[in-house]
Amino acid sequence: MRVLITGIEGFVGSHLTELVLQHKGVELVGTSLQGNLSPSLEHLRSSIEVRTLDTTDANAVQSVISTIRPDRIIHLAALTYVPASMKSPLPTFQANLLGGIHILEAVRELQQTSGHSSHLMFVSTGEAYGNVDPAQMPITEECLLRPQNPYASSKAAVDLIAQQYQRSFGLQITVVRPFNHVGAGQASIFVCSNFARQFAEIAAGRRDPVLHVGNLESSRDFTDVHDVVRAYWQLFERRSEETVFNVCSGTTHSISEVLALLMEISALKVSLEQQTERMRAYDVTVVVGDCQRLKRATGWKPERSLKQSLTDLYAYWRENLDL
Amino acid sequence: MRVLITGIEGFVGSHLTELVLQHKGVELVGTSLQGNLSPSLEHLRSSIEVRTLDTTDANAVQSVISTIRPDRIIHLAALTYVPASMKSPLPTFQANLLGGIHILEAVRELQQTSGHSSHLMFVSTGEAYGNVDPAQMPITEECLLRPQNPYASSKAAVDLIAQQYQRSFGLQITVVRPFNHVGAGQASIFVCSNFARQFAEIAAGRRDPVLHVGNLESSRDFTDVHDVVRAYWQLFERRSEETVFNVCSGTTHSISEVLALLMEISALKVSLEQQTERMRAYDVTVVVGDCQRLKRATGWKPERSLKQSLTDLYAYWRENLDL
Numbered sequence: 053m054r055v056l057i058t059g060i061e062g063f064v065g066s067h068l069t070e071l072v073l074q075h076k077g078v079e080l081v082g083t084s085l086q087g088n089l090s091p092s093l094e095h096l097r098s099s100i101e102v103r104t105l106d107t108t109d110a111n112a113v114q115s116v117i118s119t120i121r122p123d124r125i126i127h128l129a130a131l132t133y134v135p136a137s138m139k140s141p142l143p144t145f146q147a148n149l150l151g152g153i154h155i156l157e158a159v160r161e162l163q164q165t166s167g168h169s170s171h172l173m174f175v176s177t178g179e180a181y182g183n184v185d186p187a188q189m190p191i192t193e194e195c196l197l198r199p200q201n202p203y204a205s206s207k208a209a210v211d212l213i214a215q216q217y218q219r220s221f222g223l224q225i226t227v228v229r230p231f232n233h234v235g236a237g238q239a240s241i242f243v244c245s246n247f248a249r250q251f252a253e254i255a256a257g258r259r260d261p262v263l264h265v266g267n268l269e270s271s272r273d274f275t276d277v278h279d280v281v282r283a284y285w286q287l288f289e290r291r292s293e294e295t296v297f298n299v300c301s302g303t304t305h306s307i308s309e310v311l312a313l314l315m316e317i318s319a320l321k322v323s324l325e326q327q328t329e330r331m332r333a334y335d336v337t338v339v340v341g342d343c344q345r346l347k348r349a350t351g352w353k354p355e356r357s358l359k360q361s362l363t364d365l366y367a368y369w370r371e372n373l374d375l
Numbered sequence: 376m377r378v379l380i381t382g383i384e385g386f387v388g389s390h391l392t393e394l395v396l397q398h399k400g401v402e403l404v405g406t407s408l409q410g411n412l413s414p415s416l417e418h419l420r421s422s423i424e425v426r427t428l429d430t431t432d433a434n435a436v437q438s439v440i441s442t443i444r445p446d447r448i449i450h451l452a453a454l455t456y457v458p459a460s461m462k463s464p465l466p467t468f469q470a471n472l473l474g475g476i477h478i479l480e481a482v483r484e485l486q487q488t489s490g491h492s493s494h495l496m497f498v499s500t501g502e503a504y505g506n507v508d509p510a511q512m513p514i515t516e517e518c519l520l521r522p523q524n525p526y527a528s529s530k531a532a533v534d535l536i537a538q539q540y541q542r543s544f545g546l547q548i549t550v551v552r553p554f555n556h557v558g559a560g561q562a563s564i565f566v567c568s569n570f571a572r573q574f575a576e577i578a579a580g581r582r583d584p585v586l587h588v589g590n591l592e593s594s595r596d597f598t599d600v601h602d603v604v605r606a607y608w609q610l611f612e613r614r615s616e617e618t619v620f621n622v623c624s625g626t627t628h629s630i631s632e633v634l635a636l637l638m639e640i641s642a643l644k645v646s647l648e649q650q651t652e653r654m655r656a657y658d659v660t661v662v663v664g665d666c667q668r669l670k671r672a673t674g675w676k677p678e679r680s681l682k683q684s685l686t687d688l689y690a691y692w693r694e695n696l697d698l
Contacts, residue, residue: 110465138543141476141480141483142433142476142480145473145476145536149472149476149532150468150473153464153465153468153472157464157465160464182542194519196517196519197520197535198538198539198542199535199536199539200539200542200543201539201543202536202539202543204539205535205536205539206536208532208535208539209472209531209532209533209535209536210532212520212522212528212531212532212535213468213522213525213528213529213532215521216521216522216523216524216525216527216528216531219505219521219523220461220523220524220525
């Protein structure tokens with residue numbers, strides 16, 4: 053089975069690669085903007101064909117997909133940093149939305165011209181739902197999409213378009229809407245990783261025991277990245293006619309709980325300094341997703357607790373402060 | 376007041392122009408791909424500044440909007456022919472989705488750099504809802520978007536993004552979702568105009584009295600184009616905090632009723648020939664929209680009956696068969 057992962061160099065791409073390569077008979081091709089892999093995948097490099105691909109280039113996308121003729125595609129390549137999308141939206145729309153359409157078109161053309169059908173997994177986001185009324189929690193896949201920033205609206209838009217391609221052209225499409233995920237290798241622009249890194253810096257004596265924090269009252273539905281990529285892979289073999297699936301834990305944890313867990317894990321005493329620039333005005337307050345559809349379709353359930361995820365993250369930063 | 380209409384050369388643009396120029400103190404700028412106007416607007420040419428604009432060119436869009444500094448923008452420019460979007464989706468996505476994002480970005484930049492706030496009306500479509508369960512009719516603005524073809528999904532996608540720009544950047548945005556509209560000047564790719572044209576051809580002795588038809592059981596929510604453009608204009612001065620508005624009549628008429636009315640109007644006896652290529656596989660069966668939000672916000676109500684609209688259309692084709 054030929055598997056293509058776009059954006060293989062990223063946090064989720066790296067964890068997904070480890071999972072996919074545990075399966076026999078998989079030929080894995082990964083693409084990234086620079087043709088690079090995460091350093092954490094060096095031990096697997098000989099098992100992966102890595103290609104350079106800029107998804108905003110329609111011809112390049114078409115050429116890669118028609119050459120590889122993948123059986124499964126997981127389209128992860130995206131710009132995901134919300135503040136950058138707020139400051140300058142166009143690059144995020146070009147990468148996520150136009151790039152996504154190019155992938156859909158290439159899969160459609162391959163099916164039309166050669167009859168080869170690729171099962172395409174589109175990675176959308178739980179942020180596509182936006183600020184949901186607490187009365188409507190947990191958020192199901194039937195909830196209206198009301199994205200609050202250009203990152204989220206680029207994903208919401210291509211999420212709708214991917215569903216339309218499934219309906220109009222009979223492509224095999226799965227749209228996943230992951231909520232917050234946590235694990236080793238996550239960029240420190242995301243809250244759990246940011247805090248874990250600060251704790252690691254304090255432990256290493258590289259900063260005073262003062263943690264910079266934002267809004268501690270926000271509450272999120274966190275899933276360990278191992279559980280997330282396992283859900284993706286299981287969805288390829290689901291028992292379900294549905295196209296769209298939330299990937300989340302169905303529980304919610306406040307940012308204060310994240311902090312308390314990291315204090316316990318690190319055994320460090322720290323004081324807090326709240327910084328207004330970390331209080332995103334467009335931030336939503338409480339989020340919890342409904343993962344019943346995913347569970348019914350696959351039997352999946354989350355296996356790793358938030359404490360385990362944060363333990364991984366802290367250990368990761370203890371070893372990688374110089375990255 | 377400076378008003379900018381993109382896609383001014385089209386069917387809706389022409390009717391909107393007639394309406395807007397009835398208001399005192401309006402400076403009207405229109406754009407079209409070729410810098411042209413509909414022949415029906417020749418008598419108003421001296422009152423309109425017409426510019427060439429391809430909305431897929433981000434710099435050109437930015438330049439037009441920053442030069443004109445419009446108070447109101449009605450963004451009509453779009454590719455609207457569904458079968459073309461099914462055959463080759465990319466041009467429709469580029470024009471409608473990328474073009475729409477360029478308009479949003481230009482308005483955002485103008486506001487950010489000069490403080491000038493344009494009220495931007497985004498013309499989406501009732502087709503964005505897709506195949507709605509009859510139990511959910513009439514369709515309100517809270518209905519999920521499940522577009523069934525690339526035209527509809529390009530509009531649904533940019534509809535979501537326009538709403539997000541209103542929420543994230545505080546732009547003055549109105550999103551309208553017009554259902555089927557009817558009136559003189561409509562291209563004969565749309566069902567009412569197509570039938571009216573066939574009747575006019577029969578009346579002129581240019582074809583046998585045999586009407587080519589598709590699915591007569593389909594039923595649609597038709598609004599006269601005069602009522603549609605009046606709704607658009609009234610929405611600029613609405614009493615409402617809402618952003619998205621259906622523009623529709625709240626009633627539904629079958630294609631057979633359209634036929635019966637045209638037989639009455641033309642006083643012609645015709646036989647019917649059903650053609651399978653006119654039975655679009657992706658066609659939805661019954662559509663009726665809910666226009667309560669629009670009515671509450673503006674006091675608008677439809678003033679012209681389907682019979683009046685079809686009378687206009689038939690008269691139009693009687694005079695313009697050589698177009």
